[in-house]
Amino acid sequence: MGIERREFLKTLAIASGTLAGVSSLKASDKAKLNPDRFGVLSDLTYCIGCRKCEWACNEANDLPNQPLDSFSDTSVFEQMRRPTSEKYTVVNSYADKGLDGGALNVKVQCMHCENPPCVSACIVGALRKHPDGPVTYNASACIGCRYCIITCPFQIPTYEYEKVLTPQVRKCTLCLERTIENEQLPACVEVCPTEAIIFGHREELIDVAHERIKKNPDKYIDHVYGEHEVGGTSWMYLSNQPFNEIGFPELSDNSPAELTESIQHGIFKGFSGPIMLFSLLGIIMKVMKKEEENE
Amino acid sequence: MNNITTLSYEKPRFFTPGVWVITLLASVGLLSLLVRFIFGLGAVTNLDNQYPWGIWIAVDVACGVALAAGGFMTALIAHIVHGKGYKSVIRPALLTATLGYTFVALGVLTDLGRYYNMWHILLPKYWSPNSALFEVGMCVASYLTVLYIEFLPIVVDRFKGRVNLPGMLKTFNGFFERFLKILDVSLKKVMTIFIILGVVLSCMHQSSLGTLMVLASVKVHPLWQTPILPLLFLLSAFVVGFAMVIFESLIASKSFNLKPEVKVLSRLSRFIPILLLIYLTAKLIDMVTRETYVYLFTASLDSIMYWIEIIIGIAIPFTILMFEKYRNNQTWLFTAAASVIFGVVLNRINVYLIGFTPLYVDKPYFPAWTEIAVTVGFISLIILLYRFFALNFPVIEDMEN
Numbered sequence: 223m224g225i226e227r228r229e230f231l232k233t234l235a236i237a238s239g240t241l242a243g244v245s246s247l248k249a250s251d252k253a254k255l256n257p258d259r260f261g262v263l264s265d266l267t268y269c270i271g272c273r274k275c276e277w278a279c280n281e282a283n284d285l286p287n288q289p290l291d292s293f294s295d296t297s298v299f300e301q302m303r304r305p306t307s308e309k310y311t312v313v314n315s316y317a318d319k320g321l322d323g324g325a326l327n328v329k330v331q332c333m334h335c336e337n338p339p340c341v342s343a344c345i346v347g348a349l350r351k352h353p354d355g356p357v358t359y360n361a362s363a364c365i366g367c368r369y370c371i372i373t374c375p376f377q378i379p380t381y382e383y384e385k386v387l388t389p390q391v392r393k394c395t396l397c398l399e400r401t402i403e404n405e406q407l408p409a410c411v412e413v414c415p416t417e418a419i420i421f422g423h424r425e426e427l428i429d430v431a432h433e434r435i436k437k438n439p440d441k442y443i444d445h446v447y448g449e450h451e452v453g454g455t456s457w458m459y460l461s462n463q464p465f466n467e468i469g470f471p472e473l474s475d476n477s478p479a480e481l482t483e484s485i486q487h488g489i490f491k492g493f494s495g496p497i498m499l500f501s502l503l504g505i506i507m508k509v510m511k512k513e514e515e516n517e
Numbered sequence: 518m519n520n521i522t523t524l525s526y527e528k529p530r531f532f533t534p535g536v537w538v539i540t541l542l543a544s545v546g547l548l549s550l551l552v553r554f555i556f557g558l559g560a561v562t563n564l565d566n567q568y569p570w571g572i573w574i575a576v577d578v579a580c581g582v583a584l585a586a587g588g589f590m591t592a593l594i595a596h597i598v599h600g601k602g603y604k605s606v607i608r609p610a611l612l613t614a615t616l617g618y619t620f621v622a623l624g625v626l627t628d629l630g631r632y633y634n635m636w637h638i639l640l641p642k643y644w645s646p647n648s649a650l651f652e653v654g655m656c657v658a659s660y661l662t663v664l665y666i667e668f669l670p671i672v673v674d675r676f677k678g679r680v681n682l683p684g685m686l687k688t689f690n691g692f693f694e695r696f697l698k699i700l701d702v703s704l705k706k707v708m709t710i711f712i713i714l715g716v717v718l719s720c721m722h723q724s725s726l727g728t729l730m731v732l733a734s735v736k737v738h739p740l741w742q743t744p745i746l747p748l749l750f751l752l753s754a755f756v757v758g759f760a761m762v763i764f765e766s767l768i769a770s771k772s773f774n775l776k777p778e779v780k781v782l783s784r785l786s787r788f789i790p791i792l793l794l795i796y797l798t799a800k801l802i803d804m805v806t807r808e809t810y811v812y813l814f815t816a817s818l819d820s821i822m823y824w825i826e827i828i829i830g831i832a833i834p835f836t837i838l839m840f841e842k843y844r845n846n847q848t849w850l851f852t853a854a855a856s857v858i859f860g861v862v863l864n865r866i867n868v869y870l871i872g873f874t875p876l877y878v879d880k881p882y883f884p885a886w887t888e889i890a891v892t893v894g895f896i897s898l899i900i901l902l903y904r905f906f907a908l909n910f911p912v913i914e915d916m917e918n
Contacts (some may be wrong), residue, residue, distance in 0.1 A: 254790035304566065304877055339732055345650040346634075346643040363635055366630020368569035369650050373732045377876045380566040381630065383559035389630040470737070471876050481744060483647050485728050488749035489721075489747075490652065496717050503597050504712045 224404075255336065260355040260401060261424030261456040262411060263431055264329060266468070267441065268418035271296065271315055271327035273347055275410035275419065279311045279331075282397060282409035302469065305330060307380040307392040311410060316468045326461070328468050329410070329419065332378045332394035333448060334456035335477065339381060340370035342479035354394035355424065355456045364391060375440060375452050375473055396456065424456060453477035525603035528908055528916060531775055536904065539897045546894010549887040550627060558630060561887035567875040568882035570628075575869035577624030579726055580862045581617055581753050587765070588614020588664065590758030594785075596712045598800055608671060608912045609769060615664045616906075618897045622661060624895060643742070648726040656722030663715045667708070673701050675910045682704045688884045723754040730868050738819045738872035739809045745799065746868070752796040753861050759789050760834075760857035767851050769907060785842045789857060790838045797831050811849050822867050830860010 263368050272291040280287035297313035311331035318326040334357045339348045339356060348363040349370055366389055371379045382389040397408035401421070406412070411421040420427070431446040447465045448458035452474045459465070466472050491493040532540075553561045564571050568688045591610040595603040637643045638654045645651045680693045727750030730737050743749070763782045770777040804810055813820055834853040843849035870882070884892075911917050 302877070304879075306566070339734070342647050343650060343732055345645055345648050345654055346637045347645045363637060363643055364631055365634040365772070366632070367625075367628075367650065368564075368630065369648075369729070371566065372730075372733075372736070372873075373568035375734060377567070380567060381564075383562070383564055383630075384557060385559075385630075386555070386557035387631075389558070469877075473735070478732050479647070482649055482728055482732045485731065485744065485747060486647065486649055486652065486725075489724075490646075496721055499720060500713055500717045503593075503716055507597045507599070507709065509711065510597070514599050 239365075254353055255351070255355075256353045258423045259353065259456070260396070261334075261427050262396075262408065262419055262421050263427040263457060263458050263460065264416070264419045265434070265460045266326055266328060267460065267462050268416045269313070269327040269329065270416055271299070271313060272415065273298075273313050274413045274415065275329055276309070276311055276313060278409040278413035280309070280435055282400065283310060283395070285309060299325075303330075303376060305332075305380055305393065307382045307390075310392065310394040314469060315485045316463070319463060319467075320350070326463055326468060328459075328470075330378075330469075331457065332396070332412075333376050333451075334394075334396055335375075335452055336454035336456070337452070337477035337479050338374040339375060339452070339477060339479045342372065342477075342483060343369045343373040345369065352398065352402070354402050356398045356402070357393075358398060359391055359393070359394065361388070372515070373478065375471065375478065424458075427458060431458060434460060450475040453480070522534065526774075526916070531904065531908060536901070539900055543894050543897035543901060545890050546581075546892075546897060548892040549894065552692055552887065553627060553891065558628075561885060561891070563882060563885045563888065565835060565879075567878050568873070570869060570873075571882060572622055572866075572870070572884045572888055573628040573894055575866050576862075577895055578628075579865040579869050581621040581624060581860050582723065583750075583757050583865055584761050584858065585614045585617030585621070586719065586723065586735045586754040586758030587761040588617075588667075588758075589716045590755060591762055592667075592712050593716050594788075596709075597716065602781055602784060605761050605778055605914045606785065607764060609766060609907075611664070611667055611671075612903060612906055612912050613761065613765055615668045616902050618661045620895050620899055621657060621899070624892075625657075627891060649732065650723050653722045653725045653729065656718045656725070660715060660718040660722065663711050663718060663862055666704075666711050667715060669700070670704055671906075671910050671912060673697050673704065677701060692917050719754075720751060724748065724751040726750050727868075730873075733873065736873055736875060737868065738812070738817055739807065740812050741864075741868045741872045743803050743807060744879045745803050747880060749796070749799060749803075752792065752799060753864060756789060756792045756796055756857055757861040759785055759792070760854040760861075763850060763854040764858055765903075767847065767854070769903075769913060772904070773907065773913065773916060775913070777847050779845060779850065784852055786838050786844050786850060786853065789853070790835050793831050793857070797827075797835075800827075808833075819867075819872055822863065822871050826860050826863050826867060829856050830863060834860075 252398075259439045274290065274487050277287065277290050277293045279285070294455060296315070299313075303312040311329060313327050315325045315327050315330045318324045334355055338349070338351055338357050341351050343349075345367055346365055347358045348365075350358050350360070352358050366381075368381055368391070370391060371381060373379075379391045379393045381391055397406070397410075398404040401408055407421050411419050420430075422430075428446060428449055431449070435442045435444055435446075441462055443461050445465065446458050446460060447470055448455040453476060459470070461468065467485055549561055562571055591603060591607050595607050615897050626635060629635060638651065638658070675683075677697050678694070680697070682690055682691050682693070716760040724747035726834075727746035727748070731742070731744060734742070758873045763898055766782055768776055769775070813823065832850060834857045837843050837849050837853040843853070907913050907916065
């Protein structure tokens with residue numbers, strides 16, 4: 223299935239390229255990104271599964287929290303968990319097939335895509351890609367259609383279905399307020415005792431990641447997950463195990479947003495398609511009417 | 518039955534035993550709707566973070582839009598191409614489309630978490646031209662307006678020359694008569710523009726409903742996920758538009774004790790096999806190009822659903838309607854139309870629900886009974902309103918004589 227899906231992705235990518243070429247339009251007026259925008263590198267081999275990042279995230283985002291001690295409870299690892307509307311990040315544990323036979327822990331949160339499908343999907347621009355990296359959400363603009371959740375390639379955004387009047391889409395903010403507005407580290411990065419997650423400029427982090435692989439080619443899989451997936455993500459991972467074995471989806475290097483936006487703009491650029499159709503129908507109508515009158 | 522209609526036709530009463538049942542279903546739906554707005558989406562739906570869209574989007578919206586395609590297809594055939602002899606089906610199709618789209622809008626409103634912000638799509642500061650959903654939203658809103666304008670002449674015809682306000686308001690009778698007269702004349706002048714506009718808007722959003730799910734990429738099963746999904750949605754909307762006109766006309770004839778218009782409907786049905794063939798060809802070329810035939814025999818729910826879609830929705834109606842003797846037979850005509858409709862409905866449900874597989878699934882989605890109640894309730898309301906308008910407004914020609 224995995225391989226077949228990848229084949230399918232390839233065809234999608236090719237089709238996307240062709241469409242973009244045919245319409246000779248820029249696939250999208252991509253959000254202008256700062257060259258020194260931020261990112262996070264998560265080295266799974268450093269993670270000890272202490273889940274302090276979960277605690278710190280709850281604190282920083284005013285989410286329901288528990289005492290820090292309770293997070294050392296590893297029984298939560300028995301089940302695979304996903305982020306919820308009250309938990310922007312969760313750590314899952316996988317058996318480490320490497321040398322020491324321990325556990326490989328994977329922190330899951332919004333990947334903050336470079337060309338996010340959720341942003342492309344949003345009908346009112348409530349989701350935006352910040353030039354410095356984070357994918358932001360503006361609840362007051364949101365109409366609650368949940369199309370963003372449909373389109374997220376990592377299945378990250380969550381929804382407050384139980385709220386009657388003011389449900390929100392909830393997900394990691396990359397601690398926008400802390401990082402960009404106050405020059406602090408994201409809460410999870412700050413609390414991490416092993417530097418398993420490091421915050422920095424995305425381009426530099428990519429260099430760091432490749433450097434680590436180069437120094438330890440036997441240890442790491444030669445793949446920086448998130449460098450190219452769906453056109454790149456702000457959050458990137460290094461691992462000593464194949465990513466598809468530890469819960470990461472296999473994704474094409476193109477953002478699905480490129481394909482749909484080239485379809486949309488190919489048809490609707492300057493309303494040329496609709497206007498042509500309108501004129502064509504108008505002419506047909508005139509001609510047929512005349513014929514009818516002549517009879 | 519023929520004799521009844523030609524001798525002295527009497528309009529049936531609104532309520533029959535069947536109509537009472539439908540009224541009951543509508544009431545249950547409205548009650549569930551009330552619960553949704555008082556207690557929130559979580560209280561009445563099984564939606565979650567894996568399946569953010571359920572049957573309200575798949576059935577009420579995606580199927581609703583497709584099944585309301587009869588409106589623009591008859592406008593295209595009768596008004597634009599000036600095909601003769603289709604006059605009697607225009608107004609019933611228009612009524613269905615108007616009611617259909619009204620309830621698509623209501624369905625969306627029900628599903629939106631912050632429905633009170635729906636008007637945001639009209640504000641330039643929120644416009645998002647990259648979003649296929651934005652285009653769908655704008656087109657549906659515009660087309661609904663166009664449909665109401667196209668429907669106005671029916672209202673004008675109903676009251677023109679017989680405005681009869683009670684009591685004190687009598688003095689305004691003359692005023693309203695003059696108003697209706699002006700409206701009548703001006704509508705006739707501008708209607709052409711709205712008819713063409715209606716067709717253009719329909720083509721735009723029928724296809725964009727397909728584009729919508731292209732963005733869900735790997736989550737939609739390869740049997741349905743394709744960059745040409747917008748084209749397939751448009752082609753199937755063309756087919757189902759004709760099928761709906763036939764289907765509803767035959768049901769209305771039976772329900773209102775009228776002579777079925779087999780002749781007109783049979784002529785209309787000739788388009789269906791041609792369009793089905795184009796639709797199927799596009800589907801097959803796409804399948805061969807993307808090599809998705811490998812999924813055809815996997816004995817999974819997806820492949821079974823795909824086969825049902827192809828056999829019942831395409832192969833059977835195509836075969837039936839290829840023969841003139843079947844096209845002229847009421848029962849066969851009805852069977853063919855019903856199977857086309859079934860096929861397109863199943864297709865939309867496949868693309869939006871059955872073929873939609875989240876990356877991580879805790880539990881598969883099955884609609885809550887309250888979700889089903891709302892959907893059934895909306896459909897019931899459409900039927901009741903159709904009956905009301907057909908009985909009280911000049912919609913079906915034979916009922917007016």
